[in-house]
Amino acid sequence: MKNYSRQREEIIKTVQESYDHPTAEEIYLSVKTKDPDVSRSTVYRNLGVLVENNLINKISMLVGPDRYDAVREKHNHAICTKCGKVFDFKYDFEYEKLKKMILKQTGVEISEKGIALEGICNSCKKLKN
Amino acid sequence: MKNYSRQREEIIKTVQESYDHPTAEEIYLSVKTKDPDVSRSTVYRNLGVLVENNLINKISMLVGPDRYDAVREKHNHAICTKCGKVFDFKYDFEYEKLKKMILKQTGVEISEKGIALEGICNSCKKLKN
DNA sequence: TTCCATGCAAATCGTTTGCATAAAC
DNA sequence: GTTTATGCAAACGATTTGCATGGAA
Numbered sequence: 001m002k003n004y005s006r007q008r009e010e011i012i013k014t015v016q017e018s019y020d021h022p023t024a025e026e027i028y029l030s031v032k033t034k035d036p037d038v039s040r041s042t043v044y045r046n047l048g049v050l051v052e053n054n055l056i057n058k059i060s061m062l063v064g065p066d067r068y069d070a071v072r073e074k075h076n077h078a079i080c081t082k083c084g085k086v087f088d089f090k091y092d093f094e095y096e097k098l099k100k101m102i103l104k105q106t107g108v109e110i111s112e113k114g115i116a117l118e119g120i121c122n123s124c125k126k127l128k129n
Numbered sequence: 130m131k132n133y134s135r136q137r138e139e140i141i142k143t144v145q146e147s148y149d150h151p152t153a154e155e156i157y158l159s160v161k162t163k164d165p166d167v168s169r170s171t172v173y174r175n176l177g178v179l180v181e182n183n184l185i186n187k188i189s190m191l192v193g194p195d196r197y198d199a200v201r202e203k204h205n206h207a208i209c210t211k212c213g214k215v216f217d218f219k220y221d222f223e224y225e226k227l228k229k230m231i232l233k234q235t236g237v238e239i240s241e242k243g244i245a246l247e248g249i250c251n252s253c254k255k256l257k258n
Numbered sequence: 259t260t261c262c263a264t265g266c267a268a269a270t271c272g273t274t275t276g277c278a279t280a281a282a283c
Numbered sequence: 284g285t286t287t288a289t290g291c292a293a294a295c296g297a298t299t300t301g302c303a304t305g306g307a308a
Contacts, residue, residue, distance in 0.1 A: 003262050003307050024297080039265045044298060046263090062189040065297055078237035087235035091227065098220065102246065106216035108207035110248035117231065119239035132282050132287050153272080168290045173273060175288090194272055 001053045007031070007038050011046045015056045021067040021077075021086040059086060062118055076114040080121035087121065130182050136160070136167050140175045144185045150196040150206075150215040188215060191247055205243045209250035216250065 014030045015022070022030070028043040047068060050056045057069040059077060064084035078087045095112045102110050143159045144151065151159070157172040176197060179185045186198040188206060193213035207216045224241050231239050 005263060005306080007264075037265080041266080041299075042264055048299095058191060060189055060191040062187060062195075066191075078231050078235045078239060080237060081240075087237050089231050089234040091230055093222075098246075101220055102207050102218050102248070105218040106207045107251035108209060108216050108246075108248045109250075109254065110207060110246045111210075113247065115244055115246060117227075117237075117239045117244060118242065119231070119237040122236035125238065134281075134288060136289075166290080170274075170291080171289055177274095 001049055007035060007042050008046045008049075010034050010038070011043060012050060012055060015047075015050070015068050016070040018070070021059060021069050023065045023067050025065065027068065057113055059116065061086075061116075074112070074114055077116040078121075079116055079118050080124055081118050082120055082124035085121060091115075130178055136164060136171050137175045137178075139163050139167070140172060141179060141184060144176075144179070144197050145199040147199075150188060150198050152194045152196050154194065156197065186242060188245065190215075190245075203241070203243055206245040207250075208245055208247050209253055210247050211249055211253035214250060220244075 010031045011027060014027050018027075018030075024040075024044055024047055027047065028038070028040050031038050031043060047056070047058070051058045051068075055071060057071060059067045059069055059079075061067070061079050061084060062081050063079075067084075067086055069086075075088045075090055076093070078089055079085070080087070093115055099110055099112065102108055139160045140156060143156050147156075147159075153169075153173055153176055156176065157167070157169050160167050160172060176185070176187070180187045180197075184200060186200060188196045188198055188208075190196070190208050190213060191210050192208075196213075196215055198215075204217045204219055205222070207218055208214070209216070222244055228239055228241065231237055
């Protein structure tokens with residue numbers, strides 16, 4: 001990450017202060033209230049840079065656009081495949097053991113970023129259909 | 130799932146016979162060799178129907194297009210965030226316990242489709258940078 | 259003064275949709 | 284005959300890119 005910019009600063013702040021796993025569009029809209037001339041491409045470009053530099057995490061899902069998450073204490077995600085919302089949960093997955101096993105079985109060296117699971121959330125369950 | 134069609138038949142067969150988690154495009158190309166007039170929208174439409182009917186699974190990732198997977202013995206996925214390839218592995222995640230815990234913590238009722246983890250695969254690790 | 263980041267608009271990628279035709283039941 | 288599926292092309296949502304300009308070191 002090279003040069004400072006007002007926009008990047010604001011994008012980091014927005015993601016770090018949000019606890020609802022915002023989409024790029026939501027981040028863009030939020031930054032726009034502080035900095036009305038910011039462009040969508042700046043937001044996308046910076047989100048990419050911030051993910052690369054491990055300042056934020058990116059969450060990809062079965063449904064809807066990608067979402068972003070500040071890097072905090074390790075936690076896991078339960079994603080609703082109806083509405084796309086992301087919920088946090090804690091559970092001890094024994095990453096060290098898991099990591100070794102996966103490396104042995106697949107050759108993939110996993111990054112310990114928490115685990116994501118899909119399902120259906122409470123409010124979507126209530127809306128029958 | 131209502132009416133039989135030659136195309137749907139071939140799409141199911143293609144996914145079930147593949148062990149490399151093909152993308153919709155790859156499935157389309159493969160079906161096209163058997164049925165040159167098939168259209169991409171037929172493939173996309175049918176993949177959707179087949180996922181709904183639980184004949185195949187859909188895998189969404191941090192990188193690249195969605196991939197598909199025949200419904201087989203339960204297994205988990207390690208996904209390379211460089212090349213997008215998907216690798217299978219087996220590990221006992223104690224789903225029952227996990228499911229209860231997630232429901233309690235988030236209200237999300239997870240579907241037990243296996244767990245996906247991200248990392249970097251062997252061949253991508255070798256190509257430095 | 260060189261490099262990096264921005265804003266804009268156009269391009270791209272993956273996927274979905276509307277509509278007329280064709281196949282299944 | 285009525286429904287359901289197809290093929291085509293156009294539309295779509297999310298994201299990326301090329302390019303000229305502006306700001307940072």
